[in-house]
Amino acid sequence: MDYQHNFKKKFGQNFLNDENILNKIVKESEIPEDTLVIEIGPGAGALTSKLKDVAKNVLAYEIDLDLQNILIDKFKENKNVTFIWEDFLNRNIKEDIKDYNNKHIFVVANIPYYITTPIVEKIINSGVDVEKVVIMVQKEVGDRFSAKPGNKEYGSISVFLNYYYDIKELFIVSKNCFIPRPNVDSVILSLDKRKDKPNVKDENLLFRLIKDSFRFKRKNLRNNLKEYDLLKIEEILKKYNKDLTSRAETLDLEVFIDIANNI
Numbered sequence: 101m102d103y104q105h106n107f108k109k110k111f112g113q114n115f116l117n118d119e120n121i122l123n124k125i126v127k128e129s130e131i132p133e134d135t136l137v138i139e140i141g142p143g144a145g146a147l148t149s150k151l152k153d154v155a156k157n158v159l160a161y162e163i164d165l166d167l168q169n170i171l172i173d174k175f176k177e178n179k180n181v182t183f184i185w186e187d188f189l190n191r192n193i194k195e196d197i198k199d200y201n202n203k204h205i206f207v208v209a210n211i212p213y214y215i216t217t218p219i220v221e222k223i224i225n226s227g228v229d230v231e232k233v234v235i236m237v238q239k240e241v242g243d244r245f246s247a248k249p250g251n252k253e254y255g256s257i258s259v260f261l262n263y264y265y266d267i268k269e270l271f272i273v274s275k276n277c278f279i280p281r282p283n284v285d286s287v288i289l290s291l292d293k294r295k296d297k298p299n300v301k302d303e304n305l306l307f308r309l310i311k312d313s314f315r316f317k318r319k320n321l322r323n324n325l326k327e328y329d330l331l332k333i334e335e336i337l338k339k340y341n342k343d344l345t346s347r348a349e350t351l352d353l354e355v356f357i358d359i360a361n362n363i
């Protein structure tokens with residue numbers, strides 16, 4: 101470590117301190133040359149340093165103003181790195197990137213874990229065409245995000261994310277690779293924007309159906325979807341060899357879409 105910093109728990113500050121892992125994140129992100137990489141929470145710039153060498157532009161959002169001196173000094177020669185000193189969640193990303201004209205937009209970041217889901221939702225709802233998101237998350241969260249039907253981790257968030265992305269766990273990162281050391285291991289997730297985004301008549305209805313289907317984990321569809329047209333749902337489920345006694349955790353995104361499009 102070549103800097104002095106008082107780490108702040110409230111900002112989820114666990115800085116990566118492992119060259120191999122940093123290199124591996126950048127390598128496995130497969131960043132094309134003409135890419136704008138958005139980084140959320142550069143910290144002391146360990147990942148930023150690697151990103152600036154492969155991406156044409158890096159735009160990093162950092163909330164902790166105590167890191168300003170370190171970051172400005174470290175990247176003073178790098179015209180392709182820009183910082184926005186504010187809460188990422190309060191920004192209008194579309195507005196922030198309007199002067200960039202890169203061919204590709206990626207998000208690559210070791211994000212603050214206390215706002216993992218809000219960050220992902222913000223990216224999805226930003227109106228920006230983000231091609232790929234490579235983020236570090238807590239192992240347990242990564243397992244949920246990337247779970248497939250039938251897996252006990254599979255829940256409404258897995259289905260919701262699968263609507264937008266193909267999700268993969270790239271590799272696990274031990275808690276020993278951070279300063280300060282967190283309590284749990286992490287995993288690098290890659291979320292590739294789906295090129296074949298399914299046809300959905302009413303997204304709000306689909307998302308409500310998914311949420312309601314998983315409302316009580318141990319209950320079956322008949323119990324969780326009492327307010328819906330159960331006869332119609334049963335008819336659709338038949339096509340997939342399922343019925344109202346099935347549980348949501350056994351259903352693919354495709355089934356939820358079929359139901360939402362036909363009720």
Ligand code: SAM
Pocket residue numbers: 111112113114115116117140141142143144145146147161162163164186187188189209210211212213215
């Ligand atoms: N990327 C660095 C690394 O890998 O060493 C730091 C990662 S640390 C887990 C998360 C970073 O996000 C911290 O620098 C923290 O100050 C910053 N952060 C926390 N909340 C933020 C927010 N709402 N907007 C922008 N940055 C935030």
